[in-house]
Structure formats: structure tokens, C-alpha cells
Amino acid sequence: MLKLSKKADYGLMALQHIASNQYGDVARARVVNTKEIAEEYHIPVELLAKVLQTMARSGLIDSHNGPKGGYLLGKNPREITIAQVLESLEGPLGLMDCSHEKESDTCMQREHCNIRTPLLKIQSSIYQLLNSMTLQDMMGGTPLITIQSVATEQQGVER
Amino acid sequence: MLKLSKKADYGLMALQHIASNQYGDVARARVVNTKEIAEEYHIPVELLAKVLQTMARSGLIDSHNGPKGGYLLGKNPREITIAQVLESLEGPLGLMDCSHEKESDTCMQREHCNIRTPLLKIQSSIYQLLNSMTLQDMMGGTPLITIQSVATEQQGVER
């Protein structure tokens, strides 16, 4: 469950690869093209191209046309979060259909729905999680995230 | 992104409904059948039946045949976690295909894959999150979960 799409996988791989060729120093920046990434990770070129275009449109990377063209990171790796990447490629985070809806709600269960509120809490927590991890964090091998829960704290559990 | 299936939605709603009719007291337990839930939440009966069957097989609920039959909670609401429900209906948690694989790995990217490790960390955190929230928590309206991240702590971020 909760498997993310191939686009997201490819996008993250590509970003990691592009970032690896810049080292945070613009002077050493090396432009990397679609074909190079596709061959490195055995990804269908056309599909990867589509992914890169989408991310370019979102400002995550900068595209450069023509021979010797390719892609460069559009932001500092510390400012690119996993959440941004996934949102760019898969749309906004939403565990259910009625996550962030306007008035046009077609959900027939809304009136008696009893799970919306708790699921929204979980969704919010997941978003914080994804938004707290950056591309920079993905490159180092350091532990990144701690999670703490108070939901299961004991308060006189009789069984 | 990360939208969970209708089965999961229906399953959680049904569980909440079943639990509401038991109040943790077996003496007051009221058997509730598929049709009742389906009408209450406007869910296709046959599909809901399938969902309930699956959860019964997992031990989350107990099924009772014959007239006046139906379903009852199989465990204490405090011992039923969201993770268990979702795993029962949608299979094990896995952000990518190579999440928990044996030797038969067909992923062509594995050799040069640079995102597997960090994604496994995120996956683990999500699992803790889903496993820390119980059906009992879903019924009360109290705040349940806090999350703390150390990944984005400032250490001289220049921009």
C-alpha cells in the first residue's frame, strides 16, 4: 500500500544524480542531460524526459536547450524537500478524495463520514515528515528523522 | 499522491461503525450486518462485503452466519491499529517495489539506486505513525500524534 509512482521514483533518482554533479558549488556545475541519466539508471528515456520537464516547470530544476544542454538544479539542495518533488509529479498529498476539497464535493459518505478527521491528522503528519527531509539529507547517509507518538500512551488500559 | 484505496476507506468506516456498537463491553455487543453499514454510508453492498470478508480473515473482526448474523469486533479497539487494517486490505506497506524483497528482485535500478535507503527511512517512519494510532484513538476526538523532525535543523543555511 501507499506505493508511489514510477514517475516519483525516477524523479527522485534524477534529482539525486543532478545534485551529485553540482556539489553545491555553481562553479563546478556540470550540465547533465536526459540520456545520461536514463542510461545510468536504466530508465526509458522518453518517460524520464517527461518527468524532468514536469520538474522543470515546477522550478525544481532549470532546463537548457540545444547541444551541450541539459538540466541543472534550480534551488539549493537544502531547500528542495521530498514533499515538493512528489507534489510536482503526483499532485497534492491526499489520503482520500475529500482531503482538500472546495464546495463541489461528490463524496456520498461525507455526511456520516467518521474517519475524515483522524485521517486528516495522519495526512498532516505524513506531510510534515516528507517536508522535513530535503534533497541534501538524501545525499548524506546520516539519520534524519525521529518520530514520537503519544497516541498509545497508557491511561488505565483494562483488558 | 499516496491516496489509499476505496477498500481501505470502506474498511475503516465499517470498523468504526462496528466498534461504535460494542462500546468495549461484550455484554452490550450488537451484531451489525453488511447491509446496515452499506446503507448508512452509501457503500455498494457487495464491495463492502468483500472488504469485511478480508478483515474477518485477518482476525480484525468475527463473522457470524445465518439470519441475525453479521460482524463483531475481533479484538479490543486499542489493539487494532490503522497499519493492521491497511495491511489487511492493501497488502504490506511499501513505497517502492524493492521495499521488502527476497532475492528475486527484478528492479533494474537496484545496482545504482541512490534513493532506496532514504526512502526506507521515510517508510519506516510512516509505519510507526500508522501503527501508533488505534481504532480506539479514531473514535475519540482527541489529538493523537505529534511529530518531531531534526532533519531540517538550521546549521548555517545560506541563501
Add this chain to the structure above:
DNA sequence: TTTTGTACGACTCATTCGATCGGAGATCAT
């Protein structure tokens, strides 16, 4: 101007998910 490589849109195919149908088993009423 020619060549090379990216950007972009439309299209096809496969897989998963939602939804449906008919049969088997169990319990209550007679």
C-alpha cells in the same frame, strides 16, 4: 545553415481497482 539534442503533445498498452454475479453454508421458525 546544418546538426544535435531538448521540449512538448498526442497516442497506445498494461495493470490495478472498483463493482457485480451466482453459489455455499448456517441459523432461526415452524
Add this chain to the structure above:
DNA sequence: ATGATCTCCGATCGAATGAGTCGTACAAAA
């Protein structure tokens, strides 16, 4: 005890989402 009714249960069908492909247009370096 026996029938009738109601439920659970497995197998099947159709629809929608996503993965992957093809062809054209555009931009920059030689």
C-alpha cells in the same frame, strides 16, 4: 427435523489510472 431465509464467500467482469511510446517542433552550438 426440515424447510426457508438470510448471510458469508469465491470467482468473474468492466472501468479507470498509470506506465510507456511515438512523432513533431523548437533552441543553441558548430
